[in-house]
Structure formats: C-alpha cells, structure tokens
Amino acid sequence: MNPEEVEFIAENKNVSIVPNFNFDRIYLISGDVGPFRAGLPVQVPIWMATNLRQRQKCRIMAPDWMDTEKLEQVKEEESQSRFFTKMPSEHYMVEAHLLLGVAAEDIPHADEIRTILKDIWDMRMSKLRSSVDAFIKTGGSYAKLDHLTTMEINSIRPLLPHALDELYKLQKVVRIFMSFLKNITLQNEQYQRKVF
Amino acid sequence: MESNDDVALSDEEPVTAQKVLQSLQEVWLNEKFCPELLQHQSDLVDCMLDQIQQMEENLRKLKKNDFRVVIHRMELDRIRYIVTDYLRIRLNKIENFVIHVLEQESSRNIEDAYLSPPELKFAREYITLLEEHLRLVALRHMPTNIQDFDKAKVAVTPNLSSHVFLRAKQNITGVVIEGDNENREEEVDLDENSQHIMQYKSVANYLKAGAVQLI
Amino acid sequence: MKCGSLPHYFSIEDIFATQERLPCKFVVPVHRLGFLDPSSESEDIAVGTTVELPYWLAKSLCCQRRNIVTVEMPKIYKEPYREILKADACVVDLHKFGLFFYEFGTYLSQLEHRDSVAIGSVLVQTFKERFRQVMDWAHNSGTDPLIIQRLDSLEKALFQEGYQTRAQLDAWLNKGASQITTAEMVINYKKRKLAVLDDL
Numbered sequence: 001m002n003p004e005e006v007e008f009i010a011e012n013k014n015v016s017i018v019p020n021f022n023f024d025r026i027y028l029i030s031g032d033v034g035p036f037r038a039g040l041p042v043q044v045p046i047w048m049a050t051n052l053r054q055r056q057k058c059r060i061m062a063p064d065w066m067d068t069e070k071l072e073q074v075k076e077e078e079s080q081s082r083f084f085t086k087m088p089s090e091h092y093m094v095e096a097h098l099l100l101g102v103a104a105e106d107i108p109h110a111d112e113i114r115t116i117l118k119d120i121w122d123m124r125m126s127k128l129r130s131s132v133d134a135f136i137k138t139g140g141s142y143a144k145l146d147h148l149t150t151m152e153i154n155s156i157r158p159l160l161p162h163a164l165d166e167l168y169k170l171q172k173v174v175r176i177f178m179s180f181l182k183n184i185t186l187q188n189e190q191y192q193r194k195v196f
Numbered sequence: 197m198e199s200n201d202d203v204a205l206s207d208e209e210p211v212t213a214q215k216v217l218q219s220l221q222e223v224w225l226n227e228k229f230c231p232e233l234l235q236h237q238s239d240l241v242d243c244m245l246d247q248i249q250q251m252e253e254n255l256r257k258l259k260k261n262d263f264r265v266v267i268h269r270m271e272l273d274r275i276r277y278i279v280t281d282y283l284r285i286r287l288n289k290i291e292n293f294v295i296h297v298l299e300q301e302s303s304r305n306i307e308d309a310y311l312s313p314p315e316l317k318f319a320r321e322y323i324t325l326l327e328e329h330l331r332l333v334a335l336r337h338m339p340t341n342i343q344d345f346d347k348a349k350v351a352v353t354p355n356l357s358s359h360v361f362l363r364a365k366q367n368i369t370g371v372v373i374e375g376d377n378e379n380r381e382e383e384v385d386l387d388e389n390s391q392h393i394m395q396y397k398s399v400a401n402y403l404k405a406g407a408v409q410l411i
Numbered sequence: 412m413k414c415g416s417l418p419h420y421f422s423i424e425d426i427f428a429t430q431e432r433l434p435c436k437f438v439v440p441v442h443r444l445g446f447l448d449p450s451s452e453s454e455d456i457a458v459g460t461t462v463e464l465p466y467w468l469a470k471s472l473c474c475q476r477r478n479i480v481t482v483e484m485p486k487i488y489k490e491p492y493r494e495i496l497k498a499d500a501c502v503v504d505l506h507k508f509g510l511f512f513y514e515f516g517t518y519l520s521q522l523e524h525r526d527s528v529a530i531g532s533v534l535v536q537t538f539k540e541r542f543r544q545v546m547d548w549a550h551n552s553g554t555d556p557l558i559i560q561r562l563d564s565l566e567k568a569l570f571q572e573g574y575q576t577r578a579q580l581d582a583w584l585n586k587g588a589s590q591i592t593t594a595e596m597v598i599n600y601k602k603r604k605l606a607v608l609d610d611l
Contacts, residue, residue, distance in 0.1 A: 002579050003580055029275060133542065143393050145361065153391075153411060157576070170513060
C-alpha cells in the first residue's frame with residue numbers, strides 16, 4: 001500500500017467544521033451529513049472537510065488532541081517508554097498532515113503542533129527500526145504490534161514481512177534437515193538394537 | 197434525493213448502503229494483503245455499483261452548480277476506486293495463480309465458489325491463451341516426448357507461510373503458530389482489537405470466518 | 412527478484428540460482444563424457460576427475476540412488492569462510508562470491524553433504540546479522556548507491572523494497588505542507604529572459 005492509500009482510508013474519519021453557509025442534510029452513500037447552519041459546528045468526513053475548506057466554505061476545528069499541551073504530554077510519555085504508547089488517534093499523522101495542510105490558519109499553534117508531531121513520529125520510527133531488527137534477530141515469526149498506527153505499519157511493509165518470509169524459508173531448510181538426521185539416527189539405533 | 201434506502205442482499209436481513217460500503221472496504225483491504233485469492237463478494241460489489249448508478253441518475257437531475265454535486269461526485273469517485281482496485285487485485289491473483297485457482301475451484305460447489313461467474317470465465321480463457329501461447333512459441337519445437345503441457349509442474353502457488361499484519365475483530369484463543377525450533381508449535385491468544393504480525397496460514401481460517409481483519 | 416513468494420517453474424532467479432556451478436569429483440568412470448573436462452583429451456571421464464557442474468546436474472549425480480560424483484562446497488560455504496561470516500557477517504562482500512548467496516546456499520544445504528546443517532545455519536545467522544545494515548541503508552537517504560553492490564540478490568531486493576517505501580513516505584510527508592519549489596522550467600525561463608536582457 002502506498003501512503004496515499006493510507007491517507008484515503010484515514011479521510012473517512014470525521015472532523016468538526018464550522019460552515020459559513022446554510023444547507024439541508026446531504027444523503028451520502030456512506031451516511032448522512034448536515035444539516036449545515038452557518039456558524040454552527042457539524043461533523044463531516046475529512047475528505048469533505050478539506051474540500052469545503054479549499055473552497056472557503058468552512059473553518060476546520062482542530063480535533064481535541066491537536067493541542068500543544070496534550071501533544072507535549074504524549075511526546076513525554078513516548079520518550080519515557082521503551083514500548084510504543086497509545087496515540088491520541090489511530091491516524092494522528094495523516095489527520096495532522098491533511099488538516100494542517102489545508103487549514104493551518106484555523107488551528108491554533110499550527111507550527112508548534114507540526115514540530116511536536118514530527119518529534120513524536122521520528123522517535124517512534126527509530127523505535128520501530130530497533131524493534132524490527134531485534135525481532136529478526138530472535139528468528140521468531142510472530143509479534144504483537146499494539147499501538148502502531150496504520151501509517152507506521154505501512155512504513156515497514158513490505159520490508160519486514162518479506163524479510164520474515166525469507167528468513168522462514170532459510171530456517172525451514174535447516175529444520176527439515178535436522179529432523180531428517182534425527183530419523184536416520186533413530187533408524188540406526190533400532191537397527192543396532194536388533195543386532196545386539 | 198434519498199439514496200440510503202434499505203438495500204436487500206440475497207437471503208439476508210436488509211442492510212443499509214452505508215454498511216455495505218463498510219464491508220466492501222474491509223473486504224478490499226483483506227484481498228489486498230492476503231497472499232491467496234479469497235472468496236468473491238459479488239453481492240457487495242453489485243450492490244455498490246447499483247448505488248453508484250442510482251446516484252449518477254439522481255445527479256443528472258440536479259443543476260450543474262448545485263452545492264451537492266461536487267460532494268456526491270467526490271464520494272462516487274472514492275467508492276469507484278475501492279471497487280476497481282478490489283477487482284484489479286483479484287484479476288492479478290487469478291492471472292498469477294491461474295492453474296492453482298482453477299484446480300481449487302473445480303472441487304467447490306457453485307454456492308461456495310471463490311470466483312464470480314465473470315472471473316471464472318476470465319480464468320478459463322486466460323489459461324487457454326497461456327497454453328496456446330506456450331505451445332506456439334516453445335512446446336511444438338520440443339522433442340515429442342516432452343511436448344506435454346504439465347499444468348501441475350508449472351503451477352504458481354500462493355505462499356501461505358508469508359507474514360501478514362492483522363487486527364483481531366473479537367477475542368480469539370489458541371491460534372497455532374509454528375515455533376522457532378524444530379516442529380514445536382505454540383499457541384497465542386488474540387484480544388479484541390489487538391494488532392499482530394504472523395504467518396497467514398495461522399489465521400487463514402479466522403480471516404475467512406470474519407474474526408480478523410488484515411491491515 | 413520478487414521477495415516473499417515461493418520459487419516456481421517460471422522464476423528466472425530460481426533458474427539462475429540452480430545453474431550456479433560447484434566442483435564435482437567423479438567416483439565412477441563415465442564413458443564418452445570426456446568433453447566435460449576441457450583440460451583432458453580423453454574420450455572418457457576417469458575416476459577422480461574434478462569438473463565444475465551446474466547445481467541441477469550435480470544434484471542428480473550425487474544422490475544416494477545414483478552415486479556418480481561427490482560434490483565439494485564452493486569456497487564461501489566452506490568452514491574458513493563460515494567462520495568469517497560468524498565473526499562479522501556485515502563486512503563480507505557477498506556479491507563477490509556469486510549473485511545468489513542465500514538461494515544457492517539453500518540448495519546446497521539440501522544436498523546430502525556432511526556440511527549441510529552447518530551451511531543452513533550460517534545462512535540464517537548471516538541473514539539476521541546483516542539485516543539491520545540492509546534496513547538502515549534503505550532508510551537512509553544519504554546511502555552511497557555503490558555500497559549496495561556488496562549485497563547478494565536477496566538482500567538487494569529487500570533493500571530496493573525498503574528504499575522505495577521510504578521514498579514514497581518522504582514524498583508524502585513533504586507534500587503540501589512544506590515549501591512549494593519552483594518548477595525547473597520556470598527557473599530556466601527566467602534565466603533565459605535575463606540572458607536576453609543582458610544581450611540588449
């Protein structure tokens with residue numbers, strides 16, 4: 001999957017906007033949106049919000065977590081923990097990228113938020129690389145991936161799964177041969193038992 | 197312009213178009229990340245195509261500058277992307293594994309067929325063309341005793357041991373994974389909503405039963 | 412090379428890997444195959460002759476059923492090199508010893524040879540040790556493209572995948588939010604305009 005497809009999936013999430021127009025409810029296949037009343041917040045999917053914003057038909061309201069204080073806390077926790085911590089949104093990076101991309105003026109402290117998020121992202125990416133390396137070194141083929149977001153998982157695909165696939169093939173040859181040898185030894189033992 | 201009427205899928209309770217779209221998105225991602233071809237979901241696809249067509253007819257009745265037109269068009273494009281990408285991924289797999297796919301399909305009843313009727317037609321025509329082609333460019337120039345087109349020998353099969361990312365949609369206990377040494381097996385439990393990476397073969401049955409989602 | 416899939420009939424990498432050569436010593440005389448040994452003028456192959464044969468041929472000549480040759484492992488899979496790989500796998504230029512270190516090695520370890528298990532284990536160990544390097548190179552934009560010449564074809568394929576993913580991700584991260592760069596055509600156009608002005 002490429003990053004644009006992860007973005008595509010994340011765009012289905014809702015965000016609050018404040019429209020500057022009046023309009024009745026719209027019956028989308030993916031669910032109803034509206035009615036729109038100028039000045040009153042309403043929830044719409046992100047793909048729609050960014051389009052309305054680009055056409056200057058609304059103001060975007062930052063999601064609760066898109067706040068410097070809250071994000072500093074997330075960053076602090078992430079830096080204190082050896083593991084991945086839970087992010088405030090499963091698509092935090094995409095949401096920030098999209099909303100700050102079209103509506104930086106609507107979101108207080110946009111630049112600071114961008115910087116903190118970049119720090120969190122970088123920290124997690126470097127953790128991810130270390131855990132991937134450690135995982136390969138154990139030679140295992142199963143791992144729990146709690147709190148990794150879709151974009152983060154996608155950043156190690158196909159490299160990690162393919163490396164595991166190849167490692168599995170290499171290990172399997174050794175495994176088959178070992179059991180083959182064991183069988184031979186067993187047979188020999190049985191043979192010897194018969195002789196003596 | 198109401199398009200959210202209940203849509204009846206064959207033999208099932210009426211579901212909303214919204215639900216169908218959600219299922220189609222899950223099915224799309226499963227097919228995208230799954231090493232083998234999954235069972236076709238023509239019901240979902242046909243339902244969405246009907247919805248798209250209906251919506252386009254409705255849009256034709258609206259004035260060009262109606263506020264809704266742009267929004268509806270955007271949504272239609274998004275749905276069309278999912279449908280086409282889904283069908284394209286399947287065609288890709290069918291081409292890749294054509295011998296294997298047809299072989300497996302021949303042992304299934306019509307009601308649990310994995311290929312939709314048009315896909316089955318495509319697969320059959322594809323294998324015929326492939327065989328004709330190989331005969332024309334290579335086999336007929338070979339000594340007579342090795343002119344046979346041995347399907348079993350040249351079949352490409354999906355790697356069921358390949359690793360996939362997944363999310364458990366419910367609590368699952370006792371998923372069997374191959375241990376790292378010799379033939380020892382281990383069992384793991386998956387909590388609802390937890391995410392994992394493991395070999396496809398360990399979760400294939402849970403995926404087909406709808407208990408896990410590939411991510 | 413396509414990672415993650417199984418080797419199959421049409422896989423060109425698999426065909427290449429199975430035609431890598433290895434030294435084989437004839438343990439029985441073979442009539443009329445003397446031409447296999449370019450250094451000999453005899454019509455037949457004598458016992459003790461060593462010839463390099465492709466893997467696919469060697470395999471069918473050295474099995475228990477038909478013991479015509481004994482195979483010797485290529486240098487990189489022999490004990491001294493295995494020790495070097497165990498000591499520090501990352502410094503070895505795998506490419507120098509053949510394009511398919513892992514795949515060919517996998518096939519070799521399937522031969523009934525006393526070193527089979529040792530070779531199999533060293534493949535696994537080497538892959539694990541070198542993976543971090545492959546991943547770091549793929550994820551680091553400053554990687555010298557020449558350095559990947561030291562990777563075997565499997566590692567190179569993994570490198571390419573990692574590199575591509577990272578490039579896509581970087582492009583996505585830099586899209587929109589960052590500064591908009593001037594298209595080259597526009598810059599050149601301005602330069603040309605200036606040049607014209609200079610001429611006046």
